[in-house]
Amino acid sequence: MTAISPLAPARFPDMPPVPGVRLAAAGAELRYTGRPDLLLATFAPETTVAGTLTRSHTAAPPVHWCRALLGEGGGGARGLVVNAGNANAATGEQGDAAVRRTAESAAALVGCRAEEVYVSSTGVIGEQLPVDRLVAALPGLHDGLSDRAWPEAARAIMTTDTYPKGATASAEIDGVPVVVNGIAKGSGMIAPNMGTMLAYVFTDANLSAAALRPLVRRGVNRSFNAITVDGDTSTNDTCLLFATGAARHRRIGRAGDSRLESFRAALEAVLTDLARQIVRDGEGAAKLVAITVRGAASEAAARKLGLAIANSPLVKTAIAGEDPNWGRIVAVVGRAGVAFDQARLSIWLGADRAAANGVADPAFDEPAAARHMKGQEVEIAVEIGSGPGAATVWTCDLTHGYIEINADYRS
């Protein structure tokens, strides 16, 4: 559809199997033809799950389904079905029925209850899901399950993404090695509000659902909730973490357990890697932008300011134009709804301080800042005082590519 993002990683990572997880992808022609658009994953018995879902008031039927399952307290999962091309959103009761039929069909193949099968959809909103074609494709997928199909899985969930997104890390729990693999999709309609896209993380660690939940929440806040492409939170945002328990350490029941230190770091690394890959594939993106805000009263205030800058069309077009126009940043931090003393405002573009004490820094090396902005990775730092709150958020620039992709995606 479009050329691969210039910010794409050089290659898909080499992802090892996760004991207890098998995957398959295929083309079910739900919208696209000639490419995979359906993913089935199955999990060993005793697999636990936790996740975050969009807060949208027009959340899609598959999100309602997952929310109900996550809320049941059991926290067990045996299967996952994800389709691309049709979001099954704004589809009402017919959409709910399509989700149930999908889960029941997968459950019959796996040999589990429908309520152990998680379902996600992504794509166009407002059209009924062609569930007959989806269900007809499941037996073939089930026959083809493998523990190696990570690139195929990542590719099957893409919509306007220009490359598949995967990340992997390893950790130790109680001396036992465990794997953390993740795949994600997302390119437009990306804004921080819980999940903000589709992401699935798989591990063989042996953790209770109660232990998983805070780990996901904390990880998502610092990764997917700290990115934005266009400020548009979707109806289908989902992030799920599945833990098969195949690793031979004793089950851990609390997120705060000190034996999870290495695992927490690995999980956060995978989530942050995936989140940044989504920004790198932001529709039309030519530059990855990291915005750090310091000196705020709280981390939340710092993130609010950072996201206001990251969502400003005027800042994003200035970055696209490689223009060290720090005055636009002054305007955004002023209107972001966070009070501060303008006389303490400082702004850096790369390593060069453009503003200090609320006005132009007379020592500002504008040519150096302009050179920094010509690179593929742009760093902006803003200091608003001496408070303890700091946060980093990531976004991309706003280019003609975004207009091209979005002015003719559907028609």
Next chain:
Amino acid sequence: MTAISPLAPARFPDMPPVPGVRLAAAGAELRYTGRPDLLLATFAPETTVAGTLTRSHTAAPPVHWCRALLGEGGGGARGLVVNAGNANAATGEQGDAAVRRTAESAAALVGCRAEEVYVSSTGVIGEQLPVDRLVAALPGLHDGLSDRAWPEAARAIMTTDTYPKGATASAEIDGVPVVVNGIAKGSGMIAPNMGTMLAYVFTDANLSAAALRPLVRRGVNRSFNAITVDGDTSTNDTCLLFATGAARHRRIGRAGDSRLESFRAALEAVLTDLARQIVRDGEGAAKLVAITVRGAASEAAARKLGLAIANSPLVKTAIAGEDPNWGRIVAVVGRAGVAFDQARLSIWLGADRAAANGVADPAFDEPAAARHMKGQEVEIAVEIGSGPGAATVWTCDLTHGYIEINADYRS
């Protein structure tokens, strides 16, 4: 700089004199060369004033100056100086001194106190105002004051505007005819939060400052606070209403006075006309979009939803692409932070209902909606329930033109 917006009115309106108001415009080469960039207006003694100013925490020195003057309670005005090309924002104490010197210089010419001279600036943020050149140009302006220079005045305050904006209306107070003239500028960095741009309205009505204040507040809420181009509220947004009192009716001291009915309507007509002209000149705009939300719990909730739709890059690019993609509207109303029952959601594109009861309307005439979207004026209506709250907001589409203008405005 760019071609005139395709949505521009056919011509600048024929604006009569406002007794007690004189104007002059000239080029002071503050940033631009070969075009007027400085406006001086003077007012008869006893002129009253009220206004709204940006709520930005990085408000510019001229905004602080106006806020102090409006807050002094006197509410008298004898002069107004506006420059374009330099916002005198993020300029600190030197910026404050430049405003004071501007006011003092104008006051010496007018023969009044500096505190009776209002000052505004618009343009690039973060550069010191070349106040010497500005002050040097004032005597020439004062010599050239006229009661007819409305088009010149509207042109002198433009930045990225592609056409000058004026509006006029007449009314009667107590049987006496009065005039309401307005000029405004604004094209980018437009989002609703008080003033949202520069606008000046002049009338010969005889009203106390206390009567003017509620009239301005109400009028701005329904006009400038109901438009958005890019969600970026500026550091300099200002709307001021000057009333010279030259009309021969008795002074009116309360906004609620029944004799003001015709005047209120004229004022609101001028403000709404100017606000819509700003949207018509939205950077890169090819279509004017009116979004009406009905059935909300309150007018504020309806406006919040309407502005979320109006600010969504995905909706704005769909409109640019003439794509009746109502699914994107579903996504935005879901994430706008207003709770409602999705099963009661309906969406119209022009006269055609695309969604009813939260799902696609089977009777939706998509070709008719697509034809509507090919026009220059697009209407979207959203109903979310049966509450009494309704509001209309205006925006424009998001096109390649916006990227072009903003990726190379400053450098």
